[in-house]
Amino acid sequence: MTDDLMTIRQMCDAFDVTARTLRFYEAKELLAPVRVGTKRLFTRRDRARLKLILRGKRFGFSLEEIRQLLDMYDMEGQQHLQLRKSYELARERLSAMEAQRDELNEAIGELKDQLSWAESALAPRDAAE
Amino acid sequence: MTDDLMTIRQMCDAFDVTARTLRFYEAKELLAPVRVGTKRLFTRRDRARLKLILRGKRFGFSLEEIRQLLDMYDMEGQQHLQLRKSYELARERLSAMEAQRDELNEAIGELKDQLSWAESALAPRDAAE
DNA sequence: AAGGGAGATGACGTTGACGTAAGCGAGACG
DNA sequence: CGTCTCGCTTACGTCAACGTCATCTCCCTT
Numbered sequence: 001m002t003d004d005l006m007t008i009r010q011m012c013d014a015f016d017v018t019a020r021t022l023r024f025y026e027a028k029e030l031l032a033p034v035r036v037g038t039k040r041l042f043t044r045r046d047r048a049r050l051k052l053i054l055r056g057k058r059f060g061f062s063l064e065e066i067r068q069l070l071d072m073y074d075m076e077g078q079q080h081l082q083l084r085k086s087y088e089l090a091r092e093r094l095s096a097m098e099a100q101r102d103e104l105n106e107a108i109g110e111l112k113d114q115l116s117w118a119e120s121a122l123a124p125r126d127a128a129e
Numbered sequence: 130m131t132d133d134l135m136t137i138r139q140m141c142d143a144f145d146v147t148a149r150t151l152r153f154y155e156a157k158e159l160l161a162p163v164r165v166g167t168k169r170l171f172t173r174r175d176r177a178r179l180k181l182i183l184r185g186k187r188f189g190f191s192l193e194e195i196r197q198l199l200d201m202y203d204m205e206g207q208q209h210l211q212l213r214k215s216y217e218l219a220r221e222r223l224s225a226m227e228a229q230r231d232e233l234n235e236a237i238g239e240l241k242d243q244l245s246w247a248e249s250a251l252a253p254r255d256a257a258e
Numbered sequence: 259a260a261g262g263g264a265g266a267t268g269a270c271g272t273t274g275a276c277g278t279a280a281g282c283g284a285g286a287c288g
Numbered sequence: 289c290g291t292c293t294c295g296c297t298t299a300c301g302t303c304a305a306c307g308t309c310a311t312c313t314c315c316c317t318t
Binding site: 055058059060072073083084086087090091093094097098100101103104105107108111112114115118119121122 | 184187188189201202212213215216219220222223226227229230232233234236237240241243244247248250251
């Protein structure tokens, strides 16, 4: 309502990224802020995308992979062919993500075992403190 | 029993990595193959570590982070202080991994929603084929 | 008028994780 | 014996994802 548009500085504060990063993402066509004169103004759509970008990064996806995934999120009345391609791509990602989650769960389990072993190894000395 | 030791080439085939990568990991002290003359021979321990390294990479951990985690896995009768440090470190990693898993689950859910939307968008045309 | 921020545009620097090419040594083999 | 094949080292190249200047333009304030 108030301001659907945000300056680059406001974006930096809101998402804890640098201005360089935002310009870089624009150069890579991950974001597309509107221009008023020479200045960038970021829309609600840019913010939604940035959120997804940052999440994707935490999963270890490359910016290029993220860009392709992103393109699917705002296809409403697109070409059928294009949509199908993105659909397949997203399905692959989904199974990759599920596999990663399963593996992650396994690793978490192992790490927990290791931790409880470490605790028992630490216990006697700690008790003597 | 047969061969507890593997050559670099066998390792490459077994784990689908390049020789360069294995030497690189050794240089970074992630692996410590024994030397017979000048040649490397990888032990069972190296293989276990490599497996963990590759997994860690899939989770987006840096080699340095992985190295620290790895050091905990073969501490049996180490220094108490050292153990405690690694313990704390591992605990941090654990919560990071759990957070990552939760976020991943969330993202999987969203992606699934997106996919079923795409399916309904694709359905009419597909039915007409 | 002069300065001070906020933002922009090059363009070069950096770090991590290897790739790649050049050149050397040792064992295998026809 | 020559020459392959494996492996080793050294060293420069590369790619992604930004960081870091240097320089410039507006616009506002004092």
